[in-house]
Amino acid sequence: MFICCKTKPKKDNKQQKNGSTAANSDAESLKHSKCEEDIHKEPFQEIGNKTQLTEKVKKLQEIQNKVNRIKTYRNQGNINLSIDIEKSFVTSLIEQDLPTTYFVEYRWAVNYTKFLERIIQDVPQTINNDKLLTEENAQKEQVIIKSEKDTQLLPGLQPDRHYVLLNENSWIFIHLMYGGGPTIMINLETQVMSPDIFNDGQTNVTLHTANPSKISFEPIIEISKQEIQLLEDSDKSTNQRQISQKTNSIKIQPKPYELPYVGLNNPKYYCYMNSALQCLLSIKELNDSLLKQQKQQNKKFTMAYQDLLKLVQNSIPGSAISVEKLQNMCLNKFKYSQQQDAHEFLLYLLSEIQEELVGKKKYQKEEFPNAQQAWDVYKSRNSDIITDLFAGQIASKSHCSQCQEISEGFDPIIDLNLPLLKKSIPREIKLYDCLQNYFKEEQINDVWKCDKCQFVNKSVLRKIQITQTPKYLILHLKRFTQIPKSQKIIDEVKYPEILDIKEFCEENVEYTKYALKGVISHMGQLNGGHYVAYAQRQNQWYHFDDNIVTKDKNNQHLSDKGAYIILYEQQ
Numbered sequence: 001m002f003i004c005c006k007t008k009p010k011k012d013n014k015q016q017k018n019g020s021t022a023a024n025s026d027a028e029s030l031k032h033s034k035c036e037e038d039i040h041k042e043p044f045q046e047i048g049n050k051t052q053l054t055e056k057v058k059k060l061q062e063i064q065n066k067v068n069r070i071k072t073y074r075n076q077g078n079i080n081l082s083i084d085i086e087k088s089f090v091t092s093l094i095e096q097d098l099p100t101t102y103f104v105e106y107r108w109a110v111n112y113t114k115f116l117e118r119i120i121q122d123v124p125q126t127i128n129n130d131k132l133l134t135e136e137n138a139q140k141e142q143v144i145i146k147s148e149k150d151t152q153l154l155p156g157l158q159p160d161r162h163y164v165l166l167n168e169n170s171w172i173f174i175h176l177m178y179g180g181g182p183t184i185m186i187n188l189e190t191q192v193m194s195p196d197i198f199n200d201g202q203t204n205v206t207l208h209t210a211n212p213s214k215i216s217f218e219p220i221i222e223i224s225k226q227e228i229q230l231l232e233d234s235d236k237s238t239n240q241r242q243i244s245q246k247t248n249s250i251k252i253q254p255k256p257y258e259l260p261y262v263g264l265n266n267p268k269y270y271c272y273m274n275s276a277l278q279c280l281l282s283i284k285e286l287n288d289s290l291l292k293q294q295k296q297q298n299k300k301f302t303m304a305y306q307d308l309l310k311l312v313q314n315s316i317p318g319s320a321i322s323v324e325k326l327q328n329m330c331l332n333k334f335k336y337s338q339q340q341d342a343h344e345f346l347l348y349l350l351s352e353i354q355e356e357l358v359g360k361k362k363y364q365k366e367e368f369p370n371a372q373q374a375w376d377v378y379k380s381r382n383s384d385i386i387t388d389l390f391a392g393q394i395a396s397k398s399h400c401s402q403c404q405e406i407s408e409g410f411d412p413i414i415d416l417n418l419p420l421l422k423k424s425i426p427r428e429i430k431l432y433d434c435l436q437n438y439f440k441e442e443q444i445n446d447v448w449k450c451d452k453c454q455f456v457n458k459s460v461l462r463k464i465q466i467t468q469t470p471k472y473l474i475l476h477l478k479r480f481t482q483i484p485k486s487q488k489i490i491d492e493v494k495y496p497e498i499l500d501i502k503e504f505c506e507e508n509v510e511y512t513k514y515a516l517k518g519v520i521s522h523m524g525q526l527n528g529g530h531y532v533a534y535a536q537r538q539n540q541w542y543h544f545d546d547n548i549v550t551k552d553k554n555n556q557h558l559s560d561k562g563a564y565i566i567l568y569e570q571q
């Protein structure tokens with residue numbers, strides 16, 4: 001909900017008619033409105049005219065009443081009703097055409113959304129916006145961001161990663177509901193804003209609604225009979241006709257926003273493709289974004305994936321469909337007559353879609369003063385959903401044996417290819433050990449010339465660290481090896497349901513916790529064998545074996561012996 005409010009219905013609201021707050025939610029008009037003298041007045045400052053004041057007081061009262069009502073139900077133990085009311089009310093607030101100028105810490109917003117979606121049951125804690133502020137500002141009650149060079153915020157903050165922006169009414173509501181703080185708001189009056197309102201090279205604050213690749217889904221707006229009753233009770237003075245208008249204006253949309261579980265037919269050796277697709281199909285942000293892509297002939301992979309999504313969307317749960325289009329498109333790369341590699345296919349498909357969305361780009365190694373700048377540049381050149389969801393960044397530090405200088409290089413990553421750490425006994429490998437092995441400091445036999453002293457190192461001490469964590473972490477276990485001989489390592493790799501990669505990240509990396517999202521498993525030997533996948537649909541784990549889909553009742557997804565690609569989602 002907070003993380004998904006890109007599409008907002010255009011409403012001809014009263015404030016617009018007054019001509020004093022002509023701020024629409026979309027970036028263009030918002031940007032435009034800042035350039036005009038007539039700027040939206042913030043609540044804590046002067047208020048324009050009487051009509052506006054009455055409107056505001058009314059709105060505040062409505063919000064306060066709603067908060068009281070929700071809290072009352074919650075105290076009475078009527079949780080479901082309280083969530084119903086809260087969800088529909090906060091959705092309506094978010095959809096109001098007002099500038100989004102209030103900060104909410106991202107994790108809090110995600111948890112809150114999950115709570116409203118009933119994915120988690122714990123009632124949200126108090127709002128923890130202090131995380132966004134430098135130490136000396138974290139204790140304040142209210143922080144007003146005035147200029148591009150504002151130093152009250154922590155440097156390096158990014159929208160949809162560290163915070164989301166809300167409009168005033170939504171903020172007032174959640175602040176009254178859950179307390180905490182501080183209130184962090186952008187003062188529009190002192191701003192002459194570009195679409196990226198602030199960009200001092202360190203902090204990158206952009207308007208939430210200005211972000212083109214916003215996570216978005218159609219919220220299910222539910223209204224219970226009790227709620228309609230309450231609407232009537234709450235406003236006895238309103239006549240019957242108005243009441244019916246009020247209730248009619250609330251749309252009931254039973255449209256599911258998550259895909260049903262659907263099998264994929266396998267006419268020949270396509271289990272590598274099917275298993276990879278089933279994992280991708282569990283990523284809601286990817287589905288939502290690719291479904292919204294305009295039809296374009298030159299985006300053939302994106303369109304083929306979109307067609308697949310639509311087919312799955314309209315299929316009966318448990319049925320199986322054909323993926324012929326994608327199969328044919330991949331024939332050049334993946335010959336149909338033989339078993340192919342699911343990892344290779346996964347990366348191929350992602351890179352083809354990425355290329356179609358942002359254009360073909362050669363990745364050139366460039367020098368950057370720090371990881372953040374390298375990342376900002378990379379992100380600005382790749383503003384696509386694949387980068388948003390899967391890309392991370394790794395810094396590699398090389399130690400010069402002559403001058404002792406440490407040189408850093410930064411590379412974007414889409415996945416981690418982990419060699420299996422072999423242990424003699426027992427024949428059980430832990431994923432975490434493989435990661436430790438992958439990230440350990442190593443003496444590499446590599447000729448490397450130091451930039452500082454120009455000394456040519458014959459071998460170099462090198463350490464890699466994660467400097468940007470991806471939203472979805474793809475871990476590829478290198479089971480198939482060519483050297484010393486072509487073989488498959490069949491040992492079981494134990495992987496956790498919750499993975500914390502803090503140890504492998506640079507100190508200032510904040511969100512390092514991941515939860516298992518999908519597993520692609522390979523059974524059998526090097527040539528031949530079979531791929532299956534475990535993935536979620538509507539919060540339920542399924543076992544996808546081509547056209548046959550079964551509920552994963554025994555939680556096999558947690559300990560499949562053939563795990564080959566493991567997908568984690570950032571928490």
Ligand SMILES: [Zn+2]
Nearest residue numbers: 400403450453
């Ligand atoms: Zn040197």
